[in-house]
Amino acid sequence: MRIGDAAAAAGTTPRALRFYEERGLLTPPPRTAAGQRRYGPDVVARVHVIRELLALGLTVEDLRCIADRIQLLVEDPQRCCAADDPAARGSGVVARRLAAIDSEIDRLTGLRTRLARQTGRT
Numbered sequence: 001m002r003i004g005d006a007a008a009a010a011g012t013t014p015r016a017l018r019f020y021e022e023r024g025l026l027t028p029p030p031r032t033a034a035g036q037r038r039y040g041p042d043v044v045a046r047v048h049v050i051r052e053l054l055a056l057g058l059t060v061e062d063l064r065c066i067a068d069r070i071q072l073l074v075e076d077p078q079r080c081c082a083a084d085d086p087a088a089r090g091s092g093v094v095a096r097r098l099a100a101i102d103s104e105i106d107r108l109t110g111l112r113t114r115l116a117r118q119t120g121r122t
Helices: 003-010 014-022 041-055 060-065 067-075 091-119
Strands: none
Touching (some): 003 041, 041 067, 060 091
């Protein structure tokens, strides 16, 4: 399928597919004689996983660090990547992202508390 069709099937845009390719999250697809990218259903499935991971708070840079492991989630979406699993090389990425989210929650909770006190809305 052409880039527009693949993007629509994955729920994204052709620009996003090119961006993921530039960042190493997708391997460059084969091209037609006219130079158009040709995508298969495997790429659509991979883009679904990429978008899900981004929606969970991981960054494109996080995904670049574990790009070689994304296929495991494509093949087995229920896969558990426990931190104590020696094969889970991506667990460090997830641990760092969780720590960053926890830190942001603490910062926002403190900000909310101060604002509520200041405005008398405790």
